Amino acid sequence: MAMTMRFFTYASPPRFYALAGALIPWFWIAALVLGAAGLWIGFFQAPTDATQGDAYRIIFIHVPAAWMSMVLYLVMAFWAAIGWAFNARLASMVARALAPTGAMFTFCALWSGALWGKPTWGTWWVWDARLTSELILLFLYLGYMALVNAIDDTRRADQAGALLAVVGAVNVPIIYFSVKWWNTLHQGATISATAAPKMAHTMLTAMLLMTLAFWAYAFAVVFMRTRAIVVEREQQTEWVGELVRAQGAQ
């Protein structure tokens, strides 16, 4: 109980606002440094693929974007559920802040996948399990955003959004395992816990660096959006009053 009390104290909007504000620049620096290193290794150190030529270099954004699209959805569903179950305001705000970034990464995964599919499979799109379930993920993000924006009562909107997010979470394992469960044009998992990586070390390093860069980007931009939502929702409070007066005086 003491633990949860402390958690909710630190999860108070003014504390979060200050802490996130201090962390955001560091996440941007991390995203830039890791991204630059990942692109350098991906384009200048990793060799040309024997079968796919240089088209395979799309992997350095495609796989990290696809991973982020799935991870951010689960994180969004988790915080939406916490906000619903414990009536924790900040958790619901974080859930809302995650949705546009998750949708953006989902779109990037689909877009880069189409541009990779054309030269390697001969088609931009097929209605197979992996691609279709990833498209459904995009619609889940967009549906969540439309739903929470359509309901005026904030708490009710958060609850309805949480229900949609939690039910939709069943789609994430379907995406992940679709390449095992169904016959598909899409290749199998790039990284597996049980098998040695099938790609060159430089390729793997570039992909993991890009994944870390996307993680740092997601933290930075989601913290920024959460701070904006905090100000939107708490605009009548004393602490936001002090905040905007302090900025107005500068």
Add this chain to the structure above:
Amino acid sequence: MNWNSAGEFFAMGGYGLYVWGAYGVTLVLMLAEPLLVRQRHAEARRAAARTQEES
């Protein structure tokens, strides 16, 4: 080193359109998103300042 010239680099072994099309759109979105969020934050602070003045 994979490339002997800048032209070779941009050609991407004949897959330039696909590779740069994928990277370009991703880069534009990842630049636009934080700018839009920054605008939203600034607008929220202005709205809060108006609300506080009225009360």
